[in-house]
Amino acid sequence: xxxxxxxxxxxxxxxxxxxxxxxxxxxxxxxxxxxxxxxxxxxxxxxxxxxxxxxxxxxxxxxxxxxxxxxxxxxxxxxxxxxxxxxxxxxxxxxxxxxxxxxxxxxxxxxxxxxxxxxxxxxxxxxxxxxxxxxxxxxxxxxxxxxxxxxxxxxxxxxxxxxxxxxxxxxxxxxxxxxxxxxxxxxxxxxxxxxxxxxxxxxxxxxxxxxxxxxxxxxxxxxxxxxxxxxxxxxxxxxxxxxxxxxxxxxxxxxxxxxxxxxxxxxxxxxxxxxxxxxxxxxxxxxxxxxxxxxxxxxxxxxxxxxxxxxxxxxxxxxxxxxxxxxxxxxxxxxxxxxxxxxxxxxxxxxxxxxxxxxxxxxxxxxxxxxxxxxxxxxxxxxxxxxxxxxxxxxxx
Numbered sequence: 001x002x003x004x005x006x007x008x009x010x011x012x013x014x015x016x017x018x019x020x021x022x023x024x025x026x027x028x029x030x031x032x033x034x035x036x037x038x039x040x041x042x043x044x045x046x047x048x049x050x051x052x053x054x055x056x057x058x059x060x061x062x063x064x065x066x067x068x069x070x071x072x073x074x075x076x077x078x079x080x081x082x083x084x085x086x087x088x089x090x091x092x093x094x095x096x097x098x099x100x101x102x103x104x105x106x107x108x109x110x111x112x113x114x115x116x117x118x119x120x121x122x123x124x125x126x127x128x129x130x131x132x133x134x135x136x137x138x139x140x141x142x143x144x145x146x147x148x149x150x151x152x153x154x155x156x157x158x159x160x161x162x163x164x165x166x167x168x169x170x171x172x173x174x175x176x177x178x179x180x181x182x183x184x185x186x187x188x189x190x191x192x193x194x195x196x197x198x199x200x201x202x203x204x205x206x207x208x209x210x211x212x213x214x215x216x217x218x219x220x221x222x223x224x225x226x227x228x229x230x231x232x233x234x235x236x237x238x239x240x241x242x243x244x245x246x247x248x249x250x251x252x253x254x255x256x257x258x259x260x261x262x263x264x265x266x267x268x269x270x271x272x273x274x275x276x277x278x279x280x281x282x283x284x285x286x287x288x289x290x291x292x293x294x295x296x297x298x299x300x301x302x303x304x305x306x307x308x309x310x311x312x313x314x315x316x317x318x319x320x321x322x323x324x325x326x327x328x329x330x331x332x333x334x335x336x337x338x339x340x341x342x343x344x345x346x347x348x349x350x351x352x353x354x355x356x357x358x359x360x361x362x363x364x365x366x367x368x369x370x371x372x373x374x375x376x377x378x379x380x381x382x383x384x385x386x387x388x389x390x391x392x393x394x395x396x397x
Contacts, residue, residue: 058125064088071116079159080293091295091335091397159292164317165370165380171238172308172319174373178234180220183279184208187262196267196274202242203262204280211282216240216274225323226303226391232323232375239278240270292333300329301395304388313387320388325375332372338365339393340386361393
């Protein structure tokens with residue numbers, strides 16, 4: 001059956017039914033909820049840290065002075081946010097988890113409505129967890145522990161505000177080479193339109209695979225290391241998305257010569273103006289991993305390469321690219337300290353004319369790595385005091 005015979009109105013319900021069937025099959029295979037603990041990213045080091053904290057508690061010096069004695073988890077809470085309430089260094093979340101390992105086997109399995117109790121005794125702190133029973137407390141006036149284990153993607157709280165990075169999981173792409181130069185391209189538009197809108201038809205030439213959904217990109221720009229000026233990758237500007245509807249090919253024309261028939265695409269979403277010359281790439285598998293904030297296991301340092309989009313500087317909740325990637329030990333979920341690159345200025349007090357000095361690099365923010373490529377990565381600015389610019393520095397916290 002051809003693509004023309006399978007419109008989206010038929011395929012979409014079929015795909016939804018297949019996804020539901022897979023989910024039900026997985027649930028049936030898993031058995032009870034407690035036995036089927038999701039495989040969330042917890043390293044051996046994090047688990048060891050949590051175990052030590054569970055045995056001894058956390059020194060009161062590591063707890064924020066205004067940490068609440070009792071806190072009820074809310075729908076929009078995140079693991080990062082809760083850690084920030086209790087710990088002076090939020091990336092040390094394993095210690096927060098460790099305080100209640102006897103009640104919670106996995107830090108990702110924390111749910112809205114659960115109540116956190118901060119127990120301070122003998123110079124140490126331990127976090128207990130329970131849930132209100134019957135809209136209040138149990139008959140003896142105490143909060144009773146209540147443990148559930150379900151997939152964080154559907155029920156638990158997220159590690160960070162996921163809505164801030166979700167759009168970039170497919171849209172923000174760094175290619176190792178300028179591979180889009182040879183990617184399928186839009187060669188004509190419906191009725192010769194200069195600008196394509198949602199629902200418009202685009203005609204595409206190039207080597208197409210079996211994929212049905214394709215992203216639309218503008219010509220990529222090279223990203224250079226701020227210091228060495230070496231090209232580390234190519235960032236493509238995301239334009240929108242499209243659906244492959246009718247296959248192209250060749251046929252013999254009335255004059256006996258071969259005629260090239262481009263493939264037909266329908267624009268399904270648009271972020272910027274799309275038109276002839278824009279390139280297409282298949283939509284990859286969606287990434288819904290719940291990232292666990294953690295510091296690098298060893299020393300690491302680098303620089304901000306660029307601000308995602310057209311801005312010259314960035315602030316909180318914006319995306320930046322880093323000149324370090326998989327090859328340098330960067331992982332998804334890494335928390336990094338952000339530094340303002342100290343300026344080089346002239347010392348007006350020096351007798352020697354025009355003596356230059358470099359001011360110290362000053363820490364003023366926190367980054368959260370959410371997407372990693374071979375030589376580069378993308379990070380979310382979790383907090384910052386001053387605007388972030390290309391060339392600014394980062395290191396382990």
